[in-house]
Amino acid sequence: MDGREDCEMNNDKEMPVPDGAATGDRWAQLVFEGINSSISGLSQMVGQEVKVTSLDPRQQDVGKVHDLLGGPETMIIGVYLGIRGTAPGQLLLAFEPETAFKLIDMLLTQPEGTTTEIGEMEESVLGEMGNIMGAFFLTVLGDNTAGQLMPTPPLIINDMAGSVIDAILAQMMLEADDVMAVETKFGTADMDIKGAFLVLPSTDLVNLAVQERSAA
Amino acid sequence: MTVDTADNLVVGLGQLYVRKAPGVLVCLGLGSCIALSAYDPKSNIGGMAHIVLPDGTGRVDQNSPKYANAAVPLLLEEMEEQGANLSRLLIRMAGGAKMAGIGALGTVFKIGESNIEATRLALTKAGIDRINGADVGGSHGRTVRLWLETGRLAITASNREPVEI
Numbered sequence: 001m002d003g004r005e006d007c008e009m010n011n012d013k014e015m016p017v018p019d020g021a022a023t024g025d026r027w028a029q030l031v032f033e034g035i036n037s038s039i040s041g042l043s044q045m046v047g048q049e050v051k052v053t054s055l056d057p058r059q060q061d062v063g064k065v066h067d068l069l070g071g072p073e074t075m076i077i078g079v080y081l082g083i084r085g086t087a088p089g090q091l092l093l094a095f096e097p098e099t100a101f102k103l104i105d106m107l108l109t110q111p112e113g114t115t116t117e118i119g120e121m122e123e124s125v126l127g128e129m130g131n132i133m134g135a136f137f138l139t140v141l142g143d144n145t146a147g148q149l150m151p152t153p154p155l156i157i158n159d160m161a162g163s164v165i166d167a168i169l170a171q172m173m174l175e176a177d178d179v180m181a182v183e184t185k186f187g188t189a190d191m192d193i194k195g196a197f198l199v200l201p202s203t204d205l206v207n208l209a210v211q212e213r214s215a216a
Numbered sequence: 217m218t219v220d221t222a223d224n225l226v227v228g229l230g231q232l233y234v235r236k237a238p239g240v241l242v243c244l245g246l247g248s249c250i251a252l253s254a255y256d257p258k259s260n261i262g263g264m265a266h267i268v269l270p271d272g273t274g275r276v277d278q279n280s281p282k283y284a285n286a287a288v289p290l291l292l293e294e295m296e297e298q299g300a301n302l303s304r305l306l307i308r309m310a311g312g313a314k315m316a317g318i319g320a321l322g323t324v325f326k327i328g329e330s331n332i333e334a335t336r337l338a339l340t341k342a343g344i345d346r347i348n349g350a351d352v353g354g355s356h357g358r359t360v361r362l363w364l365e366t367g368r369l370a371i372t373a374s375n376r377e378p379v380e381i
Contacts, residue, residue: 063229072245073359075374157315159374162245163357166229167315167327170248170268173230173282174275 026210028057030144031180031199034137038197039186041136042129046107048188056183062169068181068196069094072162077118079130080155080168083138086147087205090168091134092198094161100126103193112191123156130154145208165198172200224361227251227266230282234263234294237364244359246311248328250284250335250352251360253308254291255367256300262364263300265291267311269327270334284331288338308349308381309335310360310371328353349381 036052043050058068066072077100083089095103101115107125108114115122134151142149157164172179184197201209223240227233229249233241237260243251250267265287272283281287296302312332332352339347351358351371359372372378 063231066245159247159315160245160357160359163247163313163315163374166246166268167248169229170327173268 027201027206028180030141030209031057031182033144034140034199035182035184035197037140038133038137039184041132042186045129045132046109046188050186050188052184052186053192054183054185058181058183059178060181061178062173062176065169065179065181065198066161066165068183068198069161069165070096072160074161075159076161076164077126078155078157078164079126080157080164081130081134082152083149083201083205084152085149086145087149087202087208089199089201089205090171091137091151092165092168092200093130093133093195094164094198095193095195097158099194102191103129106188106191106193118156118158126156127154130156141205141209147205147208149205168200176203227264229266230268230280232263232265232281232287232290232294234261234291234298234300235364236261236298239364241362241364242359243311246358246360247313247315248311248331250309250311250331251358252284252287252291252335253306253310253360253362253369254295254300255306255308255362255364255369256295256304257306257367258301258304259299260364260367261295261298261300262362262367263291263295264360264362267331267335270330284334285338285341288335288342288344292342292344305344306348306367307339307344307346308369309347310351310358310369310381312352313354313356313358315355315357351379351381 039050039052069076076094077097079093081091102112104115104122104125105112138149179200181198185194187193224242225239226242241264243266252265255262265281267284267287268282271285272278279286281290312328314328356373356375362369370378370380
């Protein structure tokens, strides 16, 4: 998951300013707001301050989205949520396994290094994290549109990056050749978490968001 | 298609490639997608399609090899054009997993099954009445490699030993 260094803000931990705001890309702006909100949801979940340290948006060719995850054969742990309601879409939070283990340790307030594999309890923890982050993300989208948007129950997938996302991307390929993917880094004062937050909207969802924002 | 090593020619999502030995055609990290391989052992011409969706009928890009119903005839045509004899072809396929193994999300995780069925149907429609090897279904990712000099086709997966078909 190599990020673009020029977009990182690792020093001051201030809220990153999205490129989309400057370019008038309302959809990108909404996605940024949603991701920042989802991280604040995570912060509430763990009871300590979690801040976004970088958001790196990319309009990515569908066939190359797995490059954001380290390549198609890279093992990842993904938390997948469908978006249901007025307009469909999909969300995927993806982490390298070691990163997911760190995250689980943080969520369970146990020493880093305790989690070494994904079992039933660990899946449940990641699923709950996905629920919270998905709900906060979709609240932002919902508040900025006339739509009712809800997350499906989370799925935890542990496999090669290409295999995790190809079924998801197959749906996208019916509508578009590229998607917005956002590499996200966040963490507490003493721990950095690097992951990819992929927002995979349907055309209807983008149209809904942009139109409502324009009319507002 | 991209080249990730001197020998490996990566067939990306929705792509199709045919070439004569030497080299290795690779589909990396397949989930619900299908790697459909054709190989002529006499001419050492091989091809691979990275199928993403079952059927594109009626869509603007309906002739794209990302659709099973388009990929099969395209693969056979290209093989023949490059000098392969269709009667000698070894036809093998891998992929079509049901990732996560959970049906609550409807069609998203049933695409693998549909891709398998559509590929088989398209082969039958194209007059190919045999599949020489298949490693399909399950709920795990796969990487598929076809060595053009020998016709060896190997599949590695995240949760099991490599297999050859």
